[in-house]
Amino acid sequence: MIGVQDFIGYYDWTFEYLRRNYGEAAVRDYWQRAISLDSQRHARDLIEAHGFDGMAEYWGHTLAMEEAGYTFDRGADYFRIDMFACPSKGHLIQRGLAAYHDYCEHCMGWIKPMMDDAGFTINHEHNHAGQCYWEMRRTDDRLAEPPPNRGPHDVRSLPPATWQQEQHHLYVNSERREMIGDT
Amino acid sequence: MSAGDFYFAINATFRFIHDTYGKDALIDYWATMAREYHAGSAARFRSGGLAEVRRYWADYFAHEPGGDVAVRLTERGVELDVRDCPAIRWLKDGGREIVPYYCEHCHTVSTAIAEQAGLIFTLEGGGGVCRQVFATNGGVA
Numbered sequence: 375m376i377g378v379q380d381f382i383g384y385y386d387w388t389f390e391y392l393r394r395n396y397g398e399a400a401v402r403d404y405w406q407r408a409i410s411l412d413s414q415r416h417a418r419d420l421i422e423a424h425g426f427d428g429m430a431e432y433w434g435h436t437l438a439m440e441e442a443g444y445t446f447d448r449g450a451d452y453f454r455i456d457m458f459a460c461p462s463k464g465h466l467i468q469r470g471l472a473a474y475h476d477y478c479e480h481c482m483g484w485i486k487p488m489m490d491d492a493g494f495t496i497n498h499e500h501n502h503a504g505q506c507y508w509e510m511r512r513t514d515d516r517l518a519e520p521p522p523n524r525g526p527h528d529v530r531s532l533p534p535a536t537w538q539q540e541q542h543h544l545y546v547n548s549e550r551r552e553m554i555g556d557t
Numbered sequence: 558m559s560a561g562d563f564y565f566a567i568n569a570t571f572r573f574i575h576d577t578y579g580k581d582a583l584i585d586y587w588a589t590m591a592r593e594y595h596a597g598s599a600a601r602f603r604s605g606g607l608a609e610v611r612r613y614w615a616d617y618f619a620h621e622p623g624g625d626v627a628v629r630l631t632e633r634g635v636e637l638d639v640r641d642c643p644a645i646r647w648l649k650d651g652g653r654e655i656v657p658y659y660c661e662h663c664h665t666v667s668t669a670i671a672e673q674a675g676l677i678f679t680l681e682g683g684g685g686v687c688r689q690v691f692a693t694n695g696g697v698a
């Protein structure tokens with residue numbers, strides 16, 4: 375049986391299987407249709423109905439279940455997650471698994487379509503080493519630059535040896551921003 | 558995602574591959590996963606024999622959320638008596654439409670793992686209740 379205890383490993387493997395057999399676009403299609411629209415429909419229902427409160431409820435439950443290292447932050451116009459120890463990426467790193475070339479992208483792959491449909495935009499950066507932040511704002515509340523540092527709980531306040539490791543991917547208003555050394 | 562969400566994702570993954578690429582593609586996905594991702598398990602089964610098969614599945618089901626599965630080493634081989642499949646239970650309780658071919662993945666994946674390990678795999682039942690047997694080539698499974 376394909377169970378849940380080693381799901382992360384074959385989730386990563388599945389991305390690579392789809393890429394190898396059907397191309398990169400198939401992986402994006404999978405994240406959108408299978409994960410965002412089908413698997414995670416309960417997250418969609420919560421966020422479409424309750425906005426920031428729905429995000430807090432969904433990720434409060436999910437990240438607690440996954441025993442993630444994270445903080446939440448709420449402002450009048452944003453909901454924010456700072457992930458200090460992603461359990462999913464951490465699982466892969468601990469076991470030396472990296473079938474797909476960019477596992478971290480799957481989060482944007484399924485969360486962005488959900489936020490698009492719910493009327494929110496995403497400001498996000500990840501370092502491919504288990505640290506990232508997510509700051510969701512309403513769609514018409516666009517930023518010119520990444521959001522300001524929110525203080526000690528902001529993952530960007532981590533020592534450079536932690537936050538600055540590996541390659542970063544940055545999204546502002548749900549759109550990818552090129553970074554120095556980006557590929 | 559939390560643990561239960563992963564069953565939702567597994568079910569959705571099967572549906573996506575089936576509906577997009579067809580049933581043969583889904584079977585290939587399962588068989589390839591067994592050959593590649595589960596190659597280590599197959600190697601352990603080959604070297605450790607049925608005792609390792611029993612240990613693996615007993616530990617595996619002990620770490621899945623819910624369900625009711627007994628794992629025994631008998632004269633037939635290693636028998637997995639699935640009285641309440643944790644995946645089917647979680648999907649039903651979550652109100653999800655379970656793809657009609659969901660249970661076929663157990664047959665395809667475990668058959669491919671068994672073949673790599675020099676074993677024979679059989680499965681009877683489905684829909685949350687089944688009996689699975691891993692036997693040696695000289696067995697009567």
